[in-house]
Amino acid sequence: xxxxxxxxxETSSQTAGPYVHIGLxxxxxxxxxxxxxxxxxRIIEDGVRGERITVAGKVxxxxxTPLKDxxxxxxxxxxDGLYNSPSETRGEADPKCRGWGRFPVDGADGSxxxxxxxxxxxxxxxxxxxxxxxxxxxxxxxxxIGLQTRMYFADEEEANSEDPILTKIEHQSRVPxxxxxxxxxxxxxxxxxxxxxxxIFFDI
Amino acid sequence: MSKLFSPTETGAFVARNPGIHPPSYTPxxxxxxxxxxxHAKLSLGMTLSEMTGPVFGHDIxxxxxxxxxLNFAAPxxxxxxxxxxxHGRLLxxxxxxxxxxxxxxxxxxxxxxxxxxxxxYLAPLDPNFGGCGRVIxxxxxxxxxxxxxxxxxxxxxxxxxxxxxxxxxSVFGHGFAQRLIxxxxxxxDPLIPLCxxxxxxPDEEAIKRLIAPLDMNHTIPMDARAYKFDIVLxxxxxxxxxxxxxxx
Numbered sequence: 278x279x280x281x282x283x284x285x286x287e288t289s290s291q292t293a294g295p296y297v298h299i300g301l302x303x304x305x306x307x308x309x310x311x312x313x314x315x316x317x318x319r320i321i322e323d324g325v326r327g328e329r330i331t332v333a334g335k336v337x338x339x340x341x342t343p344l345k346d347x348x349x350x351x352x353x354x355x356x357d358g359l360y361n362s363p364s365e366t367r368g369e370a371d372p373k374c375r376g377w378g379r380f381p382v383d384g385a386d387g388s389x390x391x392x393x394x395x396x397x398x399x400x401x402x403x404x405x406x407x408x409x410x411x412x413x414x415x416x417x418x419x420x421x422i423g424l425q426t427r428m429y430f431a432d433e434e435e436a437n438s439e440d441p442i443l444t445k446i447e448h449q450s451r452v453p454x455x456x457x458x459x460x461x462x463x464x465x466x467x468x469x470x471x472x473x474x475x476x477i478f479f480d481i
Numbered sequence: 482m483s484k485l486f487s488p489t490e491t492g493a494f495v496a497r498n499p500g501i502h503p504p505s506y507t508p509x510x511x512x513x514x515x516x517x518x519x520h521a522k523l524s525l526g527m528t529l530s531e532m533t534g535p536v537f538g539h540d541i542x543x544x545x546x547x548x549x550x551l552n553f554a555a556p557x558x559x560x561x562x563x564x565x566x567x568h569g570r571l572l573x574x575x576x577x578x579x580x581x582x583x584x585x586x587x588x589x590x591x592x593x594x595x596x597x598x599x600x601x602y603l604a605p606l607d608p609n610f611g612g613c614g615r616v617i618x619x620x621x622x623x624x625x626x627x628x629x630x631x632x633x634x635x636x637x638x639x640x641x642x643x644x645x646x647x648x649x650x651s652v653f654g655h656g657f658a659q660r661l662i663x664x665x666x667x668x669x670d671p672l673i674p675l676c677x678x679x680x681x682x683p684d685e686e687a688i689k690r691l692i693a694p695l696d697m698n699h700t701i702p703m704d705a706r707a708y709k710f711d712i713v714l715x716x717x718x719x720x721x722x723x724x725x726x727x728x729x
Contacts, residue, residue, distance in 0.1 A: 284574045285713045289687045290502045291664040296597045300587025303613045307598045311552050339515040352657045362533035364491045377535035412530050419512030421503035421681050442525050480522035481531045481658050
């Protein structure tokens, strides 16, 4: 026998359930008067640096049905590629760009939409720059552990073509599932949890 | 986002242990069948996008945010049910406290009824109970809140399925890779081993770690019982050979 390791074990994930909004977005759930506003409603504030963009989409299950009870969180760098986080050691991020947002999908049609700025490029441990991207984290009833994915931008072809993550993906035919389409009023990013054109999820 | 807290470590997180977490596809929990990816998840290696994460300042908190007995009640009133304190520490896998971290909780009332526009269980709402709370861990990673013990409730999975009494927890660490949502159960509840959501977790020991023991030492006599629930987030990898010597 050897000595036991003294590391603790991570607490297990459990589904957020159908009433996740009570805890994460209580005003959206119809509970007013406890928190002034739901946390994460605004990613940016007036005066933020960079190009303002709108991102919209749906989260779709294996039967083609949009989830109407999901909550999405996004995490991103500011326009200069800096994160508004104490763990950011490369410099001070734009204080007007919180970089984090939380959005319940619409209870009737499952759509989500948020306004932010296009993130700058962030260095990868290899030394190369990553293409601009948003990190998505999706929780809902039926999802046992939050699903993490990334959204890249269709109009960043050159950066995408040299992105250290995108270029490492074995099945290149799946890469387009991570790339948001440019539309007249912003970007569209649908997330398909299962089946045809299933979005790539990451084990990070 | 304020920067009241400055972490001492900024390195990569150690990989998740897959046996601890439920797999995505768990047919006993029926909704997971159409909401689980068929493809394997891709491992991309840790980048700054995962090593950094939002940290919240105390300026977001109201005075009663961690007191679910009072934060929705009419003046002078309180909800019906078993008054309890839920407390514990937020630690990482290396046993270090995780200070300055936001914990959000939500739950049903004493009768198992959630205050949510899509909930239709016939048990009544409690006019003095909202069901959400939040707290930021202190320098020792400690958190505490006060609430009413939630009741079990039926749900349409099998023909006669009941959730054990539980409180949902949403936890931020210091990096987005630590983001976690889980559920806390109560010691001795006979519904725990019957529940298909509990049983999505393949490891019996991991299930036990979601069950909060009764903590008589922290009860308040003639007022409230207490349950202890420690939460462990992913640890950061040692940074010895990355940029500095300390922290190993």
